Amino acid sequence: MTYKELLKKKLTKKEMELIPTSFDIVGSKEKAVALIEIPKELEKKEKTIAKAIMQKHKNVKSVLKKSSPIKGVFRVREYKLIAGDKNTEVTHTESGCRFILDPRTSYFSPREGTERLRIAEKVLEGETIMVFFAGVGPFPLVIEKKSKPKLILAVEINPMAVDYFLDNTKLNKSKLIHIVLGDVRETVEDFYGKCDRVVMPLPETSIHFLEESLKCLKKHGTCHLYCFSEEVYLHDKKDEIDKIAKHMKKKIKFTEVQKVLPYGPRIWKYRIDFEVL
Numbered sequence: 001m002t003y004k005e006l007l008k009k010k011l012t013k014k015e016m017e018l019i020p021t022s023f024d025i026v027g028s029k030e031k032a033v034a035l036i037e038i039p040k041e042l043e044k045k046e047k048t049i050a051k052a053i054m055q056k057h058k059n060v061k062s063v064l065k066k067s068s069p070i071k072g073v074f075r076v077r078e079y080k081l082i083a084g085d086k087n088t089e090v091t092h093t094e095s096g097c098r099f100i101l102d103p104r105t106s107y108f109s110p111r112e113g114t115e116r117l118r119i120a121e122k123v124l125e126g127e128t129i130m131v132f133f134a135g136v137g138p139f140p141l142v143i144e145k146k147s148k149p150k151l152i153l154a155v156e157i158n159p160m161a162v163d164y165f166l167d168n169t170k171l172n173k174s175k176l177i178h179i180v181l182g183d184v185r186e187t188v189e190d191f192y193g194k195c196d197r198v199v200m201p202l203p204e205t206s207i208h209f210l211e212e213s214l215k216c217l218k219k220h221g222t223c224h225l226y227c228f229s230e231e232v233y234l235h236d237k238k239d240e241i242d243k244i245a246k247h248m249k250k251k252i253k254f255t256e257v258q259k260v261l262p263y264g265p266r267i268w269k270y271r272i273d274f275e276v277l
């Protein structure tokens, strides 16, 4: 029985039509958190909805309602606990790695696991990788697990995410990751010219950090830049990248555009890959 079927006797037909069809579950078989969007019209029924989710998914120990968009430098949203345990720290498993995190303090999306694996599969043996905007460490840890880099550098500005990231390196017995706490703009100078590949998973504003990324790359290197765009405007994004590269006297070649996840009406999260020649 789905959680929706469990609710049929408790909600009106009209209310049933408003129930979200999907929601994220972050965590493990032992303890997980459900992250759900509840329409205003259903606010009075939110506890009933949360209980149905916990009845259906026995591992869900807390239900958090999204109460703001993703916001601020740390890219975290506000949540309201509508049922269950107020301790919302969980351990999530992905691609054979484990990540401890609390969605209330650090960005993490379980929907991006396939994309992290795609990047790990592109990494060549012996590469030095730079991951900007590393969060609790899922890109670096999956890259270390699934490929054979020499070194992974990772920069993150949110101290709470970095604390989890440090725990996660221990949990996954990582040996190749060097974590830097701080703003990419202020912390990567030591790594200029040292990286074979830079990953830029901050789709809202990655492009503003492109100069830093190009400076971190060796003479030849690869960049994976994430952005939000409508398909028809993708060429504008590429033009913008090209312009910044030209300004820095770098010759680049676009190698791949990957549609990652839907974001809004006609808007997608894309990954644009290019090589510095």
Ligand SMILES: C[S@@+](CC[C@H](N)C(=O)[O-])C[C@H]1O[C@@H](n2cnc3c(N)ncnc32)[C@H](O)[C@@H]1O
Binding pocket: 073, 074, 075, 107, 108, 109, 112, 132, 133, 134, 135, 136, 137, 138, 139, 155, 156, 157, 158, 161, 182, 183, 184, 185, 201, 202, 203
């Ligand atoms: C969209 S999240 C991605 C996190 C992680 N890569 C993941 O896949 O879960 C972007 C992250 O970039 C961090 N961030 C934002 N601006 C930053 C900056 N200027 N320097 C370093 N990190 C930054 C945020 O704190 C947030 O954790």
